[in-house]
Each structure stands twice: as structure tokens, then as C-alpha cells.
Amino acid sequence: MNEIHVLPVEYLGATIELPLTIITRGYTYQLQIEIEGKKLVFEKDDQGEYRVVDDANGAGHVNKSLVLAILSTLREL
Numbered sequence: 001m002n003e004i005h006v007l008p009v010e011y012l013g014a015t016i017e018l019p020l021t022i023i024t025r026g027y028t029y030q031l032q033i034e035i036e037g038k039k040l041v042f043e044k045d046d047q048g049e050y051r052v053v054d055d056a057n058g059a060g061h062v063n064k065s066l067v068l069a070i071l072s073t074l075r076e077l
Contacts, residue, residue: 007033011069018070033070035062042074050074 007020021032023041030053031042040062042050050071 007070007073009066009069009073011066031074035066035070038062040067042070
């Protein structure tokens with residue numbers, strides 16, 4: 001069962017809280033984050049950096065600076 005967590009992200013001088021779900025996939029995991037009603041899936045690449053791997057539900061229209069702020073927050077965790 002996947003639990004929903006909250007990811008606090010600093011964006012435009014304010015802290016916004018985004019719903020985050022950890023999805024296990026064998027020996028790895030993905031992070032599903034809901035942004036503006038759309039779900040983005042993040043995972044680590046071979047260098048250990050997070051990247052967006054799934055935006056099939058139209059999440060490509062999410063503000064790019066917000067996605068960069070999320071990536072920055074994930075790096076700090």
C-alpha cells in the first residue's frame with residue numbers, strides 16, 4: 001500500500017506542500033508528486049540525480065521553474 005506524504009517546496013518566496021507518494025518497483029522506487037492536478041513521476045538516474053520519467057498525463061505543461069524547485073528539494077533530502 002502506498003502512503004501519501006507531504007513534500008514542502010520553497011517556491012517564489014513561499015513554502016508549498018505537495019502530495020508525494022512513494023512507489024516501490026522491485027529494488028528501486030519512484031516518487032509520484034501531484035502538481036496543479038497533474039502527477040509527475042520522479043526517479044534517480046544512473047548518476048543518482050532525480051529526473052522526471054513520466055508525464056503522460058499532460059504534466060509537461062507544469063511550470064518548469066516549479067519542477068526545478070522540486071528537483072532541488074529532492075536533492076537536499
